[in-house]
Amino acid sequence: MTVPLRPRRSALYMPGSNARALEKARTLDVDCLLLDLEDAVAPDAKDLARKQIVEAVTAGGYGDREVVIRINGLDTPWGETDLQAAVTAAPDAILVPKVNSPADLQRIAHTLSLHNAPESLKLWAMMETPEAMLNAGAIGACGKDPEVRLSCFVMGTNDLAKETRARLLPGRAAMMPWLMTCVAAARLGGIDILDGVYNAFQDEVGFAAECAQGADMGMDGKTLIHPKQIAACHGAFSPSAEEIEWARKINAAFDLPENASKGAIQVDGKMVERLHAEMGKRVIAIANAVAARTANDNERQS
Numbered sequence: 260m261t262v263p264l265r266p267r268r269s270a271l272y273m274p275g276s277n278a279r280a281l282e283k284a285r286t287l288d289v290d291c292l293l294l295d296l297e298d299a300v301a302p303d304a305k306d307l308a309r310k311q312i313v314e315a316v317t318a319g320g321y322g323d324r325e326v327v328i329r330i331n332g333l334d335t336p337w338g339e340t341d342l343q344a345a346v347t348a349a350p351d352a353i354l355v356p357k358v359n360s361p362a363d364l365q366r367i368a369h370t371l372s373l374h375n376a377p378e379s380l381k382l383w384a385m386m387e388t389p390e391a392m393l394n395a396g397a398i399g400a401c402g403k404d405p406e407v408r409l410s411c412f413v414m415g416t417n418d419l420a421k422e423t424r425a426r427l428l429p430g431r432a433a434m435m436p437w438l439m440t441c442v443a444a445a446r447l448g449g450i451d452i453l454d455g456v457y458n459a460f461q462d463e464v465g466f467a468a469e470c471a472q473g474a475d476m477g478m479d480g481k482t483l484i485h486p487k488q489i490a491a492c493h494g495a496f497s498p499s500a501e502e503i504e505w506a507r508k509i510n511a512a513f514d515l516p517e518n519a520s521k522g523a524i525q526v527d528g529k530m531v532e533r534l535h536a537e538m539g540k541r542v543i544a545i546a547n548a549v550a551a552r553t554a555n556d557n558e559r560q561s
Contacts, residue, residue: 402448
């Protein structure tokens with residue numbers, strides 16, 4: 260059975276210690292919500308954040324938004340409790356910080372199985388350490404193992420800069436080898452990958468440029484730290500009207516009986532191959548998924 264594609268253009272971090280933010284998240288035009296128990300929450304607020312996130316996710320009301328809980332690492336005082344609480348809350352996915360190797364994901368996947376977590380509960384992996392960069396291929400390959408449940412990479416560029424001492428400058432030249440390595444690793448495992456955050460959220464021009472860069476690199480979306488970043492993010496990672504029209508035209512041409520056995524055909528004076536048709540099918544699927552989520556949101560609000 261084919262699983263319907265979910266748009267992951269935007270993924271907004273929301274601190275679990277902020278009850279108002281958790282409530283506001285139900286109304287934001289965002290594809291994914293990263294309800295955070297880790298970096299955005301001070302040590303003395305961890306217990307409160309955990310309680311509030313469990314209550315919020317259990318109560319629901321997030322519509323078609325993909326709800327993801329980022330837990331603390333299992334090597335911290337809060338990790339095990341976070342993981343158990345997240346399983347109880349039953350979000351769409353659990354975001355695992357500082358994944359260094361496949362063993363980190365396998366350990367958590369085993370715990371999910373012991374707790375009889377439904378197969379629909381997936382794992383997302385933060386890629387934010389030097390070891391993760393060196394093991395990216397092996398970690399990405401976990402996407403092929405249904406028992407591991409891996410469905411998405413999230414680039415942790417701030418932590419990666421801290422750990423490597425690379426500077427986060429405009430254009431991200433120092434980050435580019437790692438970013439592209441992780442894109443390749445994600446595709447190896449058949450999973451999505453989200454670009455890291457842009458810290459200067461008031462810098463609209465710089466943010467738009469980095470979104471465009473991420474889209475050109477093949478990222479599926481971007482993680483955000485402020486709601487005002489959502490619109491520009493969607494603009495960069497949504498298929499344009501021209502792209503959708505071209506994708507439909509290519510697929511319609513290949514669907515003609517006279518082209519059934521052809522590997523390459525001419526469309527509007529351009530040579531296109533079946534691989535272009537496959538790429539077009541994804542463009543159409545994303546466009547349809549975005550339209551469906553928007554329509555459902557409008558229906559609930561009317």
